[in-house]
Amino acid sequence: MMIPVCRLADLPRGEAFRLETDPPVAVFHTEEGELYAVDDTCTHQDASLADGWLEGCEVECPLHASKFDLRTGAVDAPPARRPVRTHEVVVEDGMVHVRLSAAAPGPPSCAAGRLAGGAG
Amino acid sequence: MRAVLVVGASLAGLSAARALRAQGYDGRLVVVGDEPHRPYDRPPLSKEFLAGRADEAALVLEADGEDLGAEWLLGARAVTLDPGTRGVGLADGRAVTADGVVIATGAAARTLPGAAGPSGVHTLRTLDDARALRADLARGGRLVVIGGGFIGAEVASTAYALGLDVTVVEAAPTPLSGPLGETMGGVVSGLHADHGVRLLCGTGVRGTEADGGGRVVAVVLADGRRLPADTVVVGIGARPCTDWLAGSGIELGDGVLCGADGRTGLPGVVAVGDCAAWYDPAAGAHHRVEHWTGALERPATAVAALLSGGAGGQRAPRPPYFWSDQYGVRIQFAGRAAGADTVTVEEGVPEERDVLAVYRRGGVPVAVLGMNRPRSFTRWRKQLAAAAS
Ligand SMILES: Cc1cc2nc3c(=O)[nH]c(=O)nc-3n(C[C@H](O)[C@H](O)[C@H](O)COP(=O)(O)OP(=O)(O)OC[C@H]3O[C@@H](n4cnc5c(N)ncnc54)[C@H](O)[C@@H]3O)c2cc1C
Ligand code: FES
Numbered sequence: 245m246m247i248p249v250c251r252l253a254d255l256p257r258g259e260a261f262r263l264e265t266d267p268p269v270a271v272f273h274t275e276e277g278e279l280y281a282v283d284d285t286c287t288h289q290d291a292s293l294a295d296g297w298l299e300g301c302e303v304e305c306p307l308h309a310s311k312f313d314l315r316t317g318a319v320d321a322p323p324a325r326r327p328v329r330t331h332e333v334v335v336e337d338g339m340v341h342v343r344l345s346a347a348a349p350g351p352p353s354c355a356a357g358r359l360a361g362g363a364g
Numbered sequence: 365m366r367a368v369l370v371v372g373a374s375l376a377g378l379s380a381a382r383a384l385r386a387q388g389y390d391g392r393l394v395v396v397g398d399e400p401h402r403p404y405d406r407p408p409l410s411k412e413f414l415a416g417r418a419d420e421a422a423l424v425l426e427a428d429g430e431d432l433g434a435e436w437l438l439g440a441r442a443v444t445l446d447p448g449t450r451g452v453g454l455a456d457g458r459a460v461t462a463d464g465v466v467i468a469t470g471a472a473a474r475t476l477p478g479a480a481g482p483s484g485v486h487t488l489r490t491l492d493d494a495r496a497l498r499a500d501l502a503r504g505g506r507l508v509v510i511g512g513g514f515i516g517a518e519v520a521s522t523a524y525a526l527g528l529d530v531t532v533v534e535a536a537p538t539p540l541s542g543p544l545g546e547t548m549g550g551v552v553s554g555l556h557a558d559h560g561v562r563l564l565c566g567t568g569v570r571g572t573e574a575d576g577g578g579r580v581v582a583v584v585l586a587d588g589r590r591l592p593a594d595t596v597v598v599g600i601g602a603r604p605c606t607d608w609l610a611g612s613g614i615e616l617g618d619g620v621l622c623g624a625d626g627r628t629g630l631p632g633v634v635a636v637g638d639c640a641a642w643y644d645p646a647a648g649a650h651h652r653v654e655h656w657t658g659a660l661e662r663p664a665t666a667v668a669a670l671l672s673g674g675a676g677g678q679r680a681p682r683p684p685y686f687w688s689d690q691y692g693v694r695i696q697f698a699g700r701a702a703g704a705d706t707v708t709v710e711e712g713v714p715e716e717r718d719v720l721a722v723y724r725r726g727g728v729p730v731a732v733l734g735m736n737r738p739r740s741f742t743r744w745r746k747q748l749a750a751a752a753s
Binding site: 291292294295296297306307308309321322323325 | 382405407424427687694696746
């Protein structure tokens with residue numbers, strides 16, 4: 245399912261957008277200009293990764309510092325132990341869309357978030 | 365470097381072992397810890413674990429399948445460090461000699477002065493402490509918490525949720541005024557009254573009273589008042605575990621005195637985590653940072669300094685950060701409140717315990733406090749880090 249998120253122009257680099265789907269999805273625009281989408285809720289406790297500390301292709305959970313690789317969803321170290329699900333990001337006519345993963349929410353997924361919006 | 369010994373097998377020790385391997389060290393690695401347990405996470409001990417919402421498996425700090433190629437000597441206490449050989453003597457008579465030593469012995473809960481208390485009086489630092497306290501809280505009744513700091517407040521909040529009748533006793537006029545300052549200390553400790561937990565401030569504790577069976581029945585305050593209690597928690601802070609370093613030549617103050625990269629005065633020896641007082645150039649003083657994230661992150665800096673002999677030009681650590689969960693409110697703090705001359709509320713309403721407050725010194729932000737405001741908190745925290753580096 246393709247879901248429109250926001251205009252690319254409204255999502256500056258270094259920022260994240262929280263999409264109120266069920267479960268919620270976080271879309272990140274990295275300082276390098278890449279776009280990634282992952283399930284928004286940390287796999288440790290109830291924290292929104294869109295509120296986290298974005299650095300390179302990693303987001304650090306805003307509460308307890310587990311880091312998730314936005315490309316794979318992989319987590320670096322406990323307290324979080326499970327990866328987050330990744331989703332594909334597509335930009336069309338200046339609009340950011342997310343194609344929700346078909347994987348079941350929660351359990352491990354290795355699908356890589358697609359690099360988009362790399363130019364400029 | 366062919367052998368590195370890490371003393372202390374908790375968060376800071378594990379993070380040091382990880383950092384050694386991540387930075388390419390492939391020699392012998394020995395980790396010594398005096399608890400019998402593999403590294404586990406302490407923050408849940410006053411929260412989810414104490415409440416019975418998390419089991420022991422959830423406390424494990426190692427990732428599934430993680431193998432650092434280390435020799436683990438658990439249930440072994442280090443008692444001496446020989447400055448000449450960097451040999452560490454263990455209580456059981458064994459000795460381990462290494463080219464590099466990482467001191468990560470953390471801190472131990474302070475106890476009330478005097479003889480060991482009656483049964484039903486607890487401190488909370490280790491898994492074994494938490495198991496014992498959890499069993500006592502399950503009896504219900506009246507809990508008196510001595511000390512209104514973060515651990516005391518979290519235990520009070522957890523016990524309140526479990527249905528106990530809770531009183532918190534604090535010697536200072538306002539709890540948390542050390543870490544948060546008077547105003548915000550008052551806002552955060554206002555959470556107790558919001559939930560009908562009694563908070564008695566400005567009074568010390570004379571001692572505890574026990575029944576004939578040696579079980580606590582009351583806490584006696586300095587002013588003579590007597591608070592009946594079925595269980596008591598003493599949450600009056602922690603002292604660094606550095607006794608074993610006496611005679612090693614390492615400089616000790618409130619913790620192991622280190623440079624801004626964790627190096628001690630003894631070549632080949634660094635200190636990390638709750639036992640270490642790193643030099644903070646911004647404050648011009650040594651500080652012990654007793655928080656989880658410091659014990660997680662700073663070992664990478666110290667290990668880089670150890671492996672390079674101090675030639676590394678290490679990246680400055682991020683400003684201290686901690687979180688606390690009380691009465692369902694997420695409290696986050698970064699930076700240092702001491703030395704701030706103003707505190708302003710930037711978002712939210714203090715009375716609603718929904719607030720983002722910024723501490724400034726001469727107009728420059730030095731610390732930030734958030735209650736239930738993770739997003740703006742992270743922004744401010746990043747800004748503080750950028751300003752500090
Ligand atoms: C109940 C509780 C709740 C907490 N909640 C929070 C929170 O919400 N947020 C936050 O930021 N921080 C929190 N903290 C603080 C955080 O847990 C500590 O900062 C962190 O554990 C420090 O790690 P460390 O490895 O330096 O020390 P420690 O975890 O104290 O570990 C030191 C280890 O060294 C061992 N040791 C000591 N002496 C010797 C010796 N001579 N020989 C061998 N081994 C020795 C000890 O047995 C211990 O296992 C909490 C702490 C406690 C106790
Ligand atoms: S909630 Fe994300 S690491 Fe704890």
